[in-house]
Amino acid sequence: MSIEHNIPNYFRVKIESDHCKKCKRCVSHCSYGALSFNNEKIISDDSKCVACNRCASMCPGKAIKIVKDESCLPPHGNxxxxxxxxxxxxxxxxxxxxxxxxxxxPIRNIFDDLLLDACQVTNPSIDPLRETIETKVFFGRKPQKLDFTTDPIDPNKISLKTEFLPHFEIDMPLMVGHMSLGSISYNACMAIYQAVNELNILAGSGEGGLHPDFYEYGKNIITEVASGRFGxxxxxxxxxVGxxxxxxxxxxxxxxxxxxxxKVNSMISQxxxxxxxxxxLSPYPHHDIYSIEDLAQLISALKEATRYKVPIGVKIAAVHNSAPIAVGIVRGGADFISIDGFRGGTGAAPRIIRDHAGIPIELAIASVDQRLRQEGLRDQVTLVAGGSIRYSADLIKAIALGADVGMVGMPVLIALGCRVCQQCFRGLCSWGIATQKPYLVKRLDIDVARNRIINLFHAWNEELKEILGAMGIDSIESLRSNRDRLRYIGPNPRIADILNVKHAGE
Amino acid sequence: MTENTLKEKINMNGNNSIEIDCAPNGKPLNYKILNEEIHQVINSGYKKIILNKVCGQRFIGASLQGDLEFVINGVPGNDLGIFMDGPKIIVNDNCEDQAGNTMNNGTIIIHGDGGDVIGLSARGGKIYVKKDVGYRVGIHIKEYERKHPVIIIGGTARDFLGEYMAGGLVIILGLKILPDGKITENDYPICGNELGTGIHRGKIILRTNEDLQSKLGVGAKLFKPDEDDLKHIEPYLKEFCEIFSIPYKIITQKPFKVVKPISKRPFGGSYCGQIV
Incomplete structure (x- = not known):
C-alpha cells in the first residue's frame, strides 16, 4: 500500500440500510465513482467522495447522509x-x-466588518414599497459635463450638444462574472444568458468564445478578449454589448x-x-501588451474593429498596484474597468495562486475609486467589482466603497445547485454545472435554472431597495462611493484608513 | 469628414479602384480619420484601395470583410489587418508590429521587413514577408476545421518563433533578397532561441543547415520533413516565390527541418487534481 492511499478521507457516506430501497439511484448519480452496489447493498469508497451531496439529494428514501469523517490526525496548531x-x-x-x-x-472578510448607516430623525427614510427607488445603472463612458445649444430664434428650444460615447442602461447594478462555455456547461450558460436577458442585467462570456446559440442574448453579454483570443x-x-x-x-x-x-469536445471546439x-492554452500575458501604451493600442484596435459602437473595458485582478494600473487603463481609453478580488472564482487554477495571490476586492475598489477621483477620471468610467460578492449586503457595501456594478459568479452557481465541492477542474460536476459530459449536463434543467437566477437577483434588487430606502437614498448611483454611509467594526483600524471609512461610533 | 473634403483627398481610378493620400500636405492623417475614410470608400462600393504615403497609421484593415484589396505605399503601423476576415493587403515597404493580429482570413503580403509578433493568434489566412522579421512571430496561431494560417518569411526570424502554436504552418526560408533582386543566403541565424516553445499543434519549417537542437523550446521536437510535409508546403512556397519573383529552385538548394509538437497536451502532466 502506498503512502498516498493513507491520506485521510474528508467525508463519509452514511447509508441507513433500513431506509435504503437498493434502487441504485445514488450509484448512477455519483459522478465521482464513490458509490457502487455489490449485489447486496450500496457500498461507498469514501476516498472518492467530494460531498457534492448529489446522492443524498436524489435518494428516494432519504437514506444517505454525507458526514465529516471523524478520524483525526494528531493535533498540531501549525x-x-x-x-x-x-x-x-x-x-x-x-x-x-x-x-x-x-x-x-479562512482569511477575514472585510465586507463582514462593515456596517451600513440608516436614517433616524434628521433625514427621513424612504418606503421602497410605495416610492420609486432607482437601481438602474448607466454602463460605459460618461461625458464629464453636458453642453447645450439654444435655438437663436426660439430661446425656449434647447438641444443637447454633447455627443454621447458608447454606453447603455442596465436595470440592476449586477453582472454575472465571466464563466466560459468549457468551464461551465451549455445548460448553465444558457440559463445565465436567458436570466440576464430577462432581468436586463449583464453576463460575461468568459474567454472561450460565444456559441452561436447565445448570439440572441448578445445585448446583455460582455464578451471577453483574452490572451488566447479563443473564438x-x-x-x-x-x-x-461591450x-x-x-x-x-x-x-x-x-x-x-x-x-x-x-474537455475540448466538438461544441467547445466550435x-x-x-x-x-x-x-x-491561454498565454500568461497578452503578447501584444507589455505596457499601458500597448494596452491602449488594443483598446483602440477593438474600438476600430467595432466602429466605436460599444464600450471597451479591461479586467484586472486586484493586486498590490491596482490603483495606478487602473489610472493607466482609463487614460488608455477604456470605458469600463472590471476588478476581480483575490476571492474570485475559477474553474481551474493552481492552488498556490488561488490561495495566496492578490488582494481583497474591498481594498482594491476603495483604492482604485479614490485614485481615479484624485486624477479626475472616476466619473468617466464604469467600475465593475467582483471577487466574492456573496449576497446583497456585499453588493451594497461594494457600491458604497466605489463600484458601479457588482460582478457575481459563485452565488449564481450555488443557485443552480452547486454545493461548492471545489472539484470543477475535474469536469465531473454531478449537478451538470461545471462539466461537459452530456449525461451530467442534462441534469441541469435550463428553465428551472433560469428562474432560480431570476429569483435570486430579483430578491437582491428588492433588498438593495430596502436598504437604500432605509438610508434615505432614492437611487443606487447616489450611493456609489458614498463611504460616509459605511462604518468599520473590524480589528484593524488601518483597514478603515485605506477604505477611507470611519470607525463605528465616529 | 464631409464628402467634399473626402473627395479632395482621393483619386478615383474607375474600375472600383480608388487612391487615398494618407499624408495630405505632407502631414500624416490620424489613424481614426484614415480608417473612417477607408470605411466610407468601402461603403461607396470601392473594392481596391490604394493608400499612398502611409506613415505608421495603425489598424489599417481592422475587422474588414470580403473581397477587398489594399495596396499600401509607405510603412503601415501596428496591428495591420487585425481581426480581418478576407481582404488582401499588399505592403510595398516595411511593416510595423503585429500584422495579422487575430486574423480570421485574408492575405497580407509585405515587400520588406515585418515586425514583431506577426500573426498573433491568427486563425486563418496567409502572411508572406519578403525579408526579416522580429520576435514571437506566429505566436499562438491556431487551426480550426478548414482554417489553416500560413506564415512564410523570406529572411530570418528571432526568438520565440511559433510560441504556443496551436496549428497552422510557419516557414522560414533564410534568404536575403537584395534591392536589385539578387538573392543570396542570409548571414543571420535562421531563428533565435525558444523555437516553438509550448507548441501543441501545427508545424514550423526552417530552411537551414544549422543545428537547431539547442534552440528548441519546451514541447517542441525536431524532425526531418517527410513526404507529406513537403507536399503540404509546396503550393504555398510556389505562391511565395511567384509573388516575390524568387526562382523556386533556389528554395530547394538547402534542406528543410521541421519542428513539431511532442504532444497535443504539452503541459497535461504538470498538474495534480487530488482532493486536499
Missing part, C-alpha cells in the same frame, strides 16, 4: 490537516496542485488559462474555434 494533505498529495504526484472556485482560506472573430465582436480585454482574474492573477484537451482534443 501543520493543519490541510497542509499535511497538500504535502501528501504533492509527494505522491509531483504535480502543481489544482483547485477551483475561490480562495477557501474572437467578427461575429463575436459584433454580437456583444468588449472586455481580460488581463487578469482574481483567482489566478498573472496566470493564463488551460482548458485540458479532454465555440473556441480550435481543434477537438487539443489543449486550449
Amino acid at each position: 501543520y493543519s490537516r490541510r497542509i499535511r494533505n497538500i504535502i501528501w498529495a504533492q509527494s505522491g504526484t509531483g504535480g502543481v496542485l489544482l483547485s477551483a472556485t475561490g480562495n477557501d482560506r 474572437v472573430d467578427i461575429k463575436y465582436l459584433q454580437n456583444t 468588449l472586455e480585454i481580460k488581463i487578469g482574474q482574481g483567482a489566478k492573477p498573472g496566470h493564463g488559462g488551460h482548458l485540458p484537451g479532454e 465555440t473556441r474555434m480550435i481543434p477537438k482534443g487539443s489543449d486550449a
Whole structure:
C-alpha cells in the first residue's frame, strides 16, 4: 500500500440500510465513482467522495447522509490537516496542485466588518414599497459635463450638444462574472444568458468564445478578449454589448488559462474555434501588451474593429498596484474597468495562486475609486467589482466603497445547485454545472435554472431597495462611493484608513 | 469628414479602384480619420484601395470583410489587418508590429521587413514577408476545421518563433533578397532561441543547415520533413516565390527541418487534481 492511499478521507457516506430501497439511484448519480452496489447493498469508497451531496439529494428514501469523517490526525496548531494533505498529495504526484472556485482560506472578510448607516430623525427614510427607488445603472463612458445649444430664434428650444460615447442602461447594478462555455456547461450558460436577458442585467462570456446559440442574448453579454483570443472573430465582436480585454482574474492573477484537451469536445471546439482534443492554452500575458501604451493600442484596435459602437473595458485582478494600473487603463481609453478580488472564482487554477495571490476586492475598489477621483477620471468610467460578492449586503457595501456594478459568479452557481465541492477542474460536476459530459449536463434543467437566477437577483434588487430606502437614498448611483454611509467594526483600524471609512461610533 | 473634403483627398481610378493620400500636405492623417475614410470608400462600393504615403497609421484593415484589396505605399503601423476576415493587403515597404493580429482570413503580403509578433493568434489566412522579421512571430496561431494560417518569411526570424502554436504552418526560408533582386543566403541565424516553445499543434519549417537542437523550446521536437510535409508546403512556397519573383529552385538548394509538437497536451502532466 502506498503512502498516498493513507491520506485521510474528508467525508463519509452514511447509508441507513433500513431506509435504503437498493434502487441504485445514488450509484448512477455519483459522478465521482464513490458509490457502487455489490449485489447486496450500496457500498461507498469514501476516498472518492467530494460531498457534492448529489446522492443524498436524489435518494428516494432519504437514506444517505454525507458526514465529516471523524478520524483525526494528531493535533498540531501549525501543520493543519490541510497542509499535511497538500504535502501528501504533492509527494505522491509531483504535480502543481489544482483547485477551483475561490480562495477557501479562512482569511477575514472585510465586507463582514462593515456596517451600513440608516436614517433616524434628521433625514427621513424612504418606503421602497410605495416610492420609486432607482437601481438602474448607466454602463460605459460618461461625458464629464453636458453642453447645450439654444435655438437663436426660439430661446425656449434647447438641444443637447454633447455627443454621447458608447454606453447603455442596465436595470440592476449586477453582472454575472465571466464563466466560459468549457468551464461551465451549455445548460448553465444558457440559463445565465436567458436570466440576464430577462432581468436586463449583464453576463460575461468568459474567454472561450460565444456559441452561436447565445448570439440572441448578445445585448446583455460582455464578451471577453483574452490572451488566447479563443473564438474572437467578427461575429463575436459584433454580437456583444461591450468588449472586455481580460488581463487578469482574481483567482489566478498573472496566470493564463488551460482548458485540458479532454474537455475540448466538438461544441467547445466550435465555440473556441480550435481543434477537438487539443489543449486550449491561454498565454500568461497578452503578447501584444507589455505596457499601458500597448494596452491602449488594443483598446483602440477593438474600438476600430467595432466602429466605436460599444464600450471597451479591461479586467484586472486586484493586486498590490491596482490603483495606478487602473489610472493607466482609463487614460488608455477604456470605458469600463472590471476588478476581480483575490476571492474570485475559477474553474481551474493552481492552488498556490488561488490561495495566496492578490488582494481583497474591498481594498482594491476603495483604492482604485479614490485614485481615479484624485486624477479626475472616476466619473468617466464604469467600475465593475467582483471577487466574492456573496449576497446583497456585499453588493451594497461594494457600491458604497466605489463600484458601479457588482460582478457575481459563485452565488449564481450555488443557485443552480452547486454545493461548492471545489472539484470543477475535474469536469465531473454531478449537478451538470461545471462539466461537459452530456449525461451530467442534462441534469441541469435550463428553465428551472433560469428562474432560480431570476429569483435570486430579483430578491437582491428588492433588498438593495430596502436598504437604500432605509438610508434615505432614492437611487443606487447616489450611493456609489458614498463611504460616509459605511462604518468599520473590524480589528484593524488601518483597514478603515485605506477604505477611507470611519470607525463605528465616529 | 464631409464628402467634399473626402473627395479632395482621393483619386478615383474607375474600375472600383480608388487612391487615398494618407499624408495630405505632407502631414500624416490620424489613424481614426484614415480608417473612417477607408470605411466610407468601402461603403461607396470601392473594392481596391490604394493608400499612398502611409506613415505608421495603425489598424489599417481592422475587422474588414470580403473581397477587398489594399495596396499600401509607405510603412503601415501596428496591428495591420487585425481581426480581418478576407481582404488582401499588399505592403510595398516595411511593416510595423503585429500584422495579422487575430486574423480570421485574408492575405497580407509585405515587400520588406515585418515586425514583431506577426500573426498573433491568427486563425486563418496567409502572411508572406519578403525579408526579416522580429520576435514571437506566429505566436499562438491556431487551426480550426478548414482554417489553416500560413506564415512564410523570406529572411530570418528571432526568438520565440511559433510560441504556443496551436496549428497552422510557419516557414522560414533564410534568404536575403537584395534591392536589385539578387538573392543570396542570409548571414543571420535562421531563428533565435525558444523555437516553438509550448507548441501543441501545427508545424514550423526552417530552411537551414544549422543545428537547431539547442534552440528548441519546451514541447517542441525536431524532425526531418517527410513526404507529406513537403507536399503540404509546396503550393504555398510556389505562391511565395511567384509573388516575390524568387526562382523556386533556389528554395530547394538547402534542406528543410521541421519542428513539431511532442504532444497535443504539452503541459497535461504538470498538474495534480487530488482532493486536499
